[in-house]
Amino acid sequence: MEKSKRDKVKEILRRGGERADVRVMGWVRTRRDSKGGFSFLEINDGSCLSNLQVISDHNIDGFQSYSEKLHTGSCVEVSGKLVQSQGKGQSVELQAMSIKVYGGADPEQYPLQKKQHSFEFLREIAHLRPRTNTFGAVMRVRNRLAYSIHNFFQDRGFVYLHTPIITTSDCEGAGEMFQVTTLDPGSPPMVDGKTDYSQDFFGEKTSLTVSGQLEGEVYAMALSEIYTFGPTFRAENSNTSRHLSEFWMVEPEMAFYDLEDDMNLAEDFLHYLFKDVLEHCQEDLEFFNKRIDKTILERHRGIVENSFERIPYSEAIHVLEKSNKNFIYSVEWGCNLQSEHERYLSEEVFKKPVIIFNYPDEIKPFYMKANEGGETVCAMDVLLPKLGEIIGGSQREDDHEVLMKRMKAKGLDTEHYQWYLDLRRFGSAPHSGFGLGFERLVQFVTGMENIRDVIPFPRTPKHARF
RNA sequence: UCCGGUGUGGCGCAAUGGUAGCGCACUCGACUGUUAAUCGAGUUGUUAUAGGUUCGAGUCCUAUCACCGGAGCCA
Structure with missing residues (x-):
C-alpha cells in the first residue's frame, strides 16, 4: 500500500471536478449489479455522511477475483478516475480502474442490512454500529x-x-461511587468487624471520581x-x-x-x-x-x-x-x-x-x-x-x-x-x-x-x- | 430502586386458547446508468428462560432474566 496516496471521500466531494488518479479506501454500504457488465458501489470512509459512488466495470483489475467478497460491509480500496456522474443523485462518481478487497463481509452473517435498524438492536452490536x-x-x-x-x-x-x-x-x-480496590472481595482483611482499608492499595478506601x-x-x-x-x-x-x-x-x-x-x-x-x-x-x-x-x-x-x-x-x-x-x-x-x-x-x-x-x-x-x-x-x-x-x-x-x-x-x-x-x-x-x-x-x-x-x-x- | 410495557426466523412486525404468518434482508434467476432499484422463485422458528393451568398455550397464571418508556437521583 502506498501510504502517500489516499483520498478521503469528504475531500473528493468538496473539491468535485474531474480528476485522474483518485484512490479511496472505505467500507461498502451498498452494491448494485448491472447485467450490463458493471456494478455500482457506494463507499463510506467515515470522513463525512455522504458515500462516494463507484462504478466498476466487471473486467477491471481485481473485480473478478474479489467479486465474491464484495458486499455490504466489506472494506475496499478503489483507484480510478473521478468523473461527472451520468446518473442522478450525485454530481461526481469514481470510475474504477482497479479494486481490492481488504476484508469481506459475508452477507449471510453481517448483521447490518441496507435498511434502518432500531437503536435497541444497534446497541447490541455496538462494535458495528459506527x-x-x-x-x-x-x-x-x-x-x-x-x-x-x-x-x-x-x-x-x-x-x-x-x-x-x-x-x-x-x-x-x-x-453512589464505584469502589477501587485490590483487596480480595471474597475475603478482605478485617478489623473490628469491618474491612481494613489500611491494607488496601492506597491505604484507605478509594473510589472513582x-x-x-x-x-x-x-x-x-x-x-x-x-x-x-x-x-x-x-x-x-x-x-x-x-x-x-x-x-x-x-x-x-x-x-x-x-x-x-x-x-x-x-x-x-x-x-x-x-x-x-x-x-x-x-x-x-x-x-x-x-x-x-x-x-x-x-x-x-x-x-x-x-x-x-x-x-x-x-x-x-x-x-x-x-x-x-x-x-x-x-x-x-x-x-x-x-x-x-x-x-x-x-x-x-x-x-x-x-x-x-x-x-x-x-x-x-x-x-x-x-x-x-x-x-x-x-x-x-x-x-x-x-x-x-x-x-x-x-x-x-x-x-x-x-x-x-x-x-x-x-x-x-x-x-x-x-x-x-x-x-x-x-x-x-x-x-x-x-x-x-x-x-x-x-x-x-x-x-x-x-x-x-x-x-x-x-x-x-x-x-x-x- | 419504583411504576408501566415488551420479549415470535438475521432485522421489523402479525397471529378470538385450536395447523406460527407477512415485510425486509439473504440465496438463485430475469431486467436495468443503478441509487431504499424493480420483477419471479426459494431458504430461515426449541415463540426469552423455568415451572404451572388446560384435551390443547405464542396467547392464561407464577417466578426469573433482558430490553424499552416514565419517575426518583443527577450531569
Whole structure:
C-alpha cells in the first residue's frame, strides 16, 4: 500500500471536478449489479455522511477475483478516475480502474442490512454500529463539540486541568461511587468487624471520581481559570434515557467570578458551542433534522440568536404556583424542581433555555455560597427544553468560618476536607464554576433520544460489554 | 430502586386458547446508468428462560432474566 496516496471521500466531494488518479479506501454500504457488465458501489470512509459512488466495470483489475467478497460491509480500496456522474443523485462518481478487497463481509452473517435498524438492536452490536449513518454522524458531531469546548476555553486563557480519576473524597450528594480496590472481595482483611482499608492499595478506601470540582477549585485558586474535561463515574442504579454510569463532564472553575459571571460564562459557552456546530457540522445536522428530529435546526438557531431567560428560584416557584397546571408533584417553596416543572418552564412558559438561580440552601450541597439571610445559596441550573438540566453550577463558599459551619450542619467530616478548607484559610478568593454533562449536550445537539446512543460504548447498570 | 410495557426466523412486525404468518434482508434467476432499484422463485422458528393451568398455550397464571418508556437521583 502506498501510504502517500489516499483520498478521503469528504475531500473528493468538496473539491468535485474531474480528476485522474483518485484512490479511496472505505467500507461498502451498498452494491448494485448491472447485467450490463458493471456494478455500482457506494463507499463510506467515515470522513463525512455522504458515500462516494463507484462504478466498476466487471473486467477491471481485481473485480473478478474479489467479486465474491464484495458486499455490504466489506472494506475496499478503489483507484480510478473521478468523473461527472451520468446518473442522478450525485454530481461526481469514481470510475474504477482497479479494486481490492481488504476484508469481506459475508452477507449471510453481517448483521447490518441496507435498511434502518432500531437503536435497541444497534446497541447490541455496538462494535458495528459506527458503520451506520446515524452513528457516524453522532460521533462526528461529538468530536466537533469536544474540539469546540477546548477552543472556547483556550481562547479565554483557561488552563486544561487533569483532575484525578481515583479519589478519596466524594463530592457530597453527587451519587453512589464505584469502589477501587485490590483487596480480595471474597475475603478482605478485617478489623473490628469491618474491612481494613489500611491494607488496601492506597491505604484507605478509594473510589472513582464523581466530580473533579474540588480538585478544580484548588487549581483555580492558583491559575485563576481552569477547566476539566474527563470521565466521571456514578454508581447510581438509574435507568433512564439521560443517565450513564460512565460519562464525560466539563467543569470550569474560575477565581474572581461571582454567580452572575458564572451564568454569563455558561450562556456564552452554550451560545458558542451551538454556533460552532451549526457552522461545522452542517451535513450531519441536516441529517438529524431530517431523520431524527425535524425541529433541531430551528431550535439551535433559536438558541444562538436569543439570550437565555434568567429567573430566581423563588420567582420560578411563583410562576409554577399560578400556572393552573396539574403537576403530579405539588409546588411549594423549598421543594426540588421536578422534571415536569423544569419542562413546563423551558418548553411552555419561556420556550427557550432558562437559568434558575438562588436555590434554597436545604436542597443544595455544602460548598455553595450562602446568600444574605442564609435561606438561599448562589446556585444556578441551566435548563434546556426537552432535555432538562444540562448545567449545574454555583459560586463557592469562600469564607472559612461559614464553610465550616455549613459542613457541620450537613454532617460532613471536616477533618477529611482539610485541604479543601485550607483554600479558605490561605489566600481565599471569591470563585465559581459549573459542570456540563457532555453526553447530554451531544444528545440535545443531535436530537438523539437515548443517551446510550451518543457515546461509543455506553456503561449503564448491568451493561459493560464491549 | 419504583411504576408501566415488551420479549415470535438475521432485522421489523402479525397471529378470538385450536395447523406460527407477512415485510425486509439473504440465496438463485430475469431486467436495468443503478441509487431504499424493480420483477419471479426459494431458504430461515426449541415463540426469552423455568415451572404451572388446560384435551390443547405464542396467547392464561407464577417466578426469573433482558430490553424499552416514565419517575426518583443527577450531569
